[in-house]
């Protein structure tokens with residue numbers, strides 16, 4: 750386990766919106782012992798604050814205080830304090846406010862960036878927010894250590910080049926943020942895993958689930974945080990301003 754000063758010191762789970770039936774839309778903040786701030790995802794754009802009913806009929810709610818800028822402000826941070834922004838993927842609930850972080854280095858899987866940049870319809874409607882000309886991207890290929898104790902895990906299937914994150918905390922131990930590779934605890938059952946309505950590739954979804962479950966076992970992961978699990982979020986997790994150490 751990495752417990753040096755350079756490694757992660759705190760992990761915050763922030764709720765940046767709520768979808769129907771109390772389903773959380775999270776973003777995450779990692780702070781290291783040497784003062785680096787790593788943000789994971791940015792939630793919806795500020796223009797969508799309020800209640801929106803999607804084309805599929807379900808609605809989501811974004812309170813003013815939910816927006817990523819206000820979540821960070823509540824922790825005493827400005828956008829310019831963020832050194833790295835890990836982009837798990839460019840869906841609007843994950844990448845809707847990337848354009849507010851021009852001072853950060855944005856880290857994305859090359860495959861995902863190229864599919865989105867190529868004009869894929871799914872990511873085009875949110876393009877102004879992840880493809881703003883003032884943003885600085887670093888493209889990575891597959892599993893990559895971003896910093897000591899922060900590892901990016903390539904988990905395609907939900908979308909090409911989706912990435913999950915492993916965070917090694919000094920007291921909690923290794924924490925796996927599955928993001929949308931495993932949106933709920935039920936989806937961690939590899940034998941029963943199926944493609945969800947928003948998943949693009951079923952074989953990829955199953956392979957990535959297996960990869961995460963194997964990694965959790967191999968690395969002795971003590972906490973798996975699923976991407977959009979209402980029950981886990983409400984009952985089993987510490988949310989900002991509380992944090993994991």
Ligand SMILES: [Zn+2]
Nearest residue numbers: 842843929976
């Ligand atoms: Zn999502």
